[in-house]
Amino acid sequence: DGGITQSPKYLFRKEGQNVTLSCEQNLNHDAMYWYRQDPGQGLRLIYYSQIVNDFQKGDIAEGYSVSREKKESFPLTVTSAQKNPTAFYLCASSIGAGVYNEQFFGPGTRLTVL
Amino acid sequence: AQSVTQLGSHVSVSEGALVLLRCNYSSSVPPYLFWYVQYPNQGLQLLLKYTSAATLVKGINGFEAEFKKSETSFHLTKPSAHMSDAAEYFCAVSEGRDDKIIFGKGTRLHILP
Numbered sequence: 113d114g115g116i117t118q119s120p121k122y123l124f125r126k127e128g129q130n131v132t133l134s135c136e137q138n139l140n141h142d143a144m145y146w147y148r149q150d151p152g153q154g155l156r157l158i159y160y161s162q163i164v165n166d167f168q169k170g171d172i173a174e175g176y177s178v179s180r181e182k183k184e185s186f187p188l189t190v191t192s193a194q195k196n197p198t199a200f201y202l203c204a205s206s207i208g209a210g211v212y213n214e215q216f217f218g219p220g221t222r223l224t225v226l
Numbered sequence: 227a228q229s230v231t232q233l234g235s236h237v238s239v240s241e242g243a244l245v246l247l248r249c250n251y252s253s254s255v256p257p258y259l260f261w262y263v264q265y266p267n268q269g270l271q272l273l274l275k276y277t278s279a280a281t282l283v284k285g286i287n288g289f290e291a292e293f294k295k296s297e298t299s300f301h302l303t304k305p306s307a308h309m310s311d312a313a314e315y316f317c318a319v320s321e322g323r324d325d326k327i328i329f330g331k332g333t334r335l336h337i338l339p
Contacts, residue, residue: 217269
């Protein structure tokens with residue numbers, strides 16, 4: 113089955129710790145995205161990548177970092193610099209650049225800072 | 227710059243009644259428009275999308291939406307609500323630049339028995 117997987121589903125972190133959220137897709141999509149979702153605020157774009165070894169900041173990149181070393185993987189690191197990291201994180205992918213294509217979403221990771 | 231406004235953060239309808247979720251957009255070029263649904267603690271699933279082929283778009287689960295350029299609207303409707311329709315719904319717009327999609331803040335649909 114083709115799709116997007118995110119792990120873990122639930123993640124707990126102590127203040128001051130970095131944590132990495134996994135996102136993998138086997139859809140052969142070029143573009144991948146990370147969103148943060150908070151109640152009543154919709155989805156806010158953190159980072160996106162249109163191609164391997166390249167990525168751009170979204171609207172709320174501060175305190176986050178990403179890498180795109182493989183086409184199928186786009187991990188997100190939430191660093192200790194992110195002041196309010198507790199949220200639901202969604203990864204998505206789409207076919208590629210310059211095309212009006214919908215995004216496909218993973219099941220999400222809920223991060224809680226203790 | 228493109229943007230999306232969803233009117234009503236919460237909408238309640240009775241089971242069997244018409245569902246109407248409102249979405250207005252702003253775009254400098256002909257947009258592509260999407261409706262997504264999210265069930266609790268899950269990712270988003272595409273309901274339907276408008277890509278300029280037809281103004282009335284039919285999606286999954288009996289939902290449809292009509293693109294009205296003069297009103298800059300893309301409202302989502304379903305003739306008869308079912309309990310399983312209870313979820314959060316997101317309208318989104320794309321101008322095709324940088325693959326970015328702009329999402330509305332969402333409307334939570336409650337179905338009353």
